[in-house]
Amino acid sequence: MENSALPNLSILVPVYNEREVLPLAFERISQVMAATGLSYEVVFVDDGSRDGSSLYLVQLASEHANICSVQLSRNFGKEAAMSAGLHYCRGEATVILDADLQDPPELIGQMVEAWRAGADVVAMRRKNRLGETWPKRASAHVYYRVLNYLSDINIPADIGDFRLISARVVKALCALPERVRYMKGLFAWVGYPTTVIDYVRDPRAAGQTKWNYFRLLAFAWEGICAFSVRPLRWVSGVGLLSALAGLVYGAVIVLEALVMGNPVPGYPSLIAFIIFLGGTQLIATGILGEYVGKTYLESKQRPVFLVERVVRSEASSAS
Known part of the structure; x- marks a missing residue:
C-alpha cells in the first residue's frame, strides 16, 4: 500500500493491558486480511496500559507500514478509546475488534460482503458466548432486553462492539459532541442501513478480563442513563x-x-x-x-x- 493511498479497510483495536495476546491478535488479523486481498490498516489504541502493551505497539507500528499505534495519555475507558481510534481510521469502512480475540477476525470476510451489498453497519450478534459463566450470560441476556425496553431508540440485543461501519458512519460518530459516550447506543442512534450476522463468541485467547461484575453493573447503568429518561x-x-x-x-x-x-x-x-x-x-x-x-x-x-x-x-x- 502506497503512502498516498487510503486503505479499503481499517481495523480498530482498543487495547488495555493486553500484552499477552497482542502478538496472536496481530498474526490472526494479518492472515485474515491477506486472504481478503484488501488494502488495510490496523489502528491499535492503547488506553493507558501498564503491562508493556504500549511499547510493543510502538515497535509494531515502526516495523509495519499498515499499523498505527495511538497512545492515550492515560486510561480513559474503552468507550473513549474507541472514539479516539475512529478519528484515525482512514478506510472506506472500519471494523471494531477486541484485542482478546473473543470476536473472531476470521468473520471479517463475511462482514465485508454484507458491506459491499449495501449495509453501512454490519452488526455481529452473539448467538453463543463460549468461555463465560452462566450468571454472566444470563445477566447480559436480561440487560440487553431491559436496555432496549427502556431506551428511546432501538438498541439491538446481544450485539456488542464487534461490527463493521462505513466511512460515513465513522464521520457521523466523530461529529457527535457528547462527552459521556455509550458506543453501543451511539451506533444505533446514527441509524443507516444495518445488517445483522449471528456468530459464536470465542473464549479469551489469552490474558484476563478487565470487566468484573461491579464494572459491568456500572457500565449497564451508564447505558440506561445515556439513552433513556x-x-x-x-x-x-x-x-x-x-x-x-x-x-x-x-x-x-x-x-x-x-x-x-x-x-x-x-x-x-x-x-x-x-x-x-x-x-x-x-x-x-x-x-x-x-x-x-x-x-x-x-x-x-x-x-x-x-x-x-x-x-x-x-x-x-x-x-
Missing part, C-alpha cells in the same frame, strides 16, 4: 403512588380515631411506611443525581480523550 418517570410514578397511599392511610387513621376513639393506631405499620418513603426518596435522589451528574460532565466540555502520541511508520515520524 424512563427511570426518572418511574420514580415520579412511585412518588405519586406513595403520596396517594399516604393520603389514604392518613384518612383511615382519622376515621378510626373518630369512630373507635383510638388516637394512636397502627404504630408499627406507620413506622414501616415512613421507612419505605425514606428509602424511596433516597433512591429517587440517587437516580436524579445520576442525570444531574452527567449534565455536569457535559457542561464542562472536557475532551473525551487526550492523545500522547501517534506512531505510523509510513510517515516516518511520531507525533
Whole structure:
C-alpha cells in the first residue's frame, strides 16, 4: 500500500493491558486480511496500559507500514478509546475488534460482503458466548432486553462492539459532541442501513478480563442513563403512588380515631411506611443525581480523550 493511498479497510483495536495476546491478535488479523486481498490498516489504541502493551505497539507500528499505534495519555475507558481510534481510521469502512480475540477476525470476510451489498453497519450478534459463566450470560441476556425496553431508540440485543461501519458512519460518530459516550447506543442512534450476522463468541485467547461484575453493573447503568429518561418517570410514578397511599392511610387513621376513639393506631405499620418513603426518596435522589451528574460532565466540555502520541511508520515520524 502506497503512502498516498487510503486503505479499503481499517481495523480498530482498543487495547488495555493486553500484552499477552497482542502478538496472536496481530498474526490472526494479518492472515485474515491477506486472504481478503484488501488494502488495510490496523489502528491499535492503547488506553493507558501498564503491562508493556504500549511499547510493543510502538515497535509494531515502526516495523509495519499498515499499523498505527495511538497512545492515550492515560486510561480513559474503552468507550473513549474507541472514539479516539475512529478519528484515525482512514478506510472506506472500519471494523471494531477486541484485542482478546473473543470476536473472531476470521468473520471479517463475511462482514465485508454484507458491506459491499449495501449495509453501512454490519452488526455481529452473539448467538453463543463460549468461555463465560452462566450468571454472566444470563445477566447480559436480561440487560440487553431491559436496555432496549427502556431506551428511546432501538438498541439491538446481544450485539456488542464487534461490527463493521462505513466511512460515513465513522464521520457521523466523530461529529457527535457528547462527552459521556455509550458506543453501543451511539451506533444505533446514527441509524443507516444495518445488517445483522449471528456468530459464536470465542473464549479469551489469552490474558484476563478487565470487566468484573461491579464494572459491568456500572457500565449497564451508564447505558440506561445515556439513552433513556424512563427511570426518572418511574420514580415520579412511585412518588405519586406513595403520596396517594399516604393520603389514604392518613384518612383511615382519622376515621378510626373518630369512630373507635383510638388516637394512636397502627404504630408499627406507620413506622414501616415512613421507612419505605425514606428509602424511596433516597433512591429517587440517587437516580436524579445520576442525570444531574452527567449534565455536569457535559457542561464542562472536557475532551473525551487526550492523545500522547501517534506512531505510523509510513510517515516516518511520531507525533
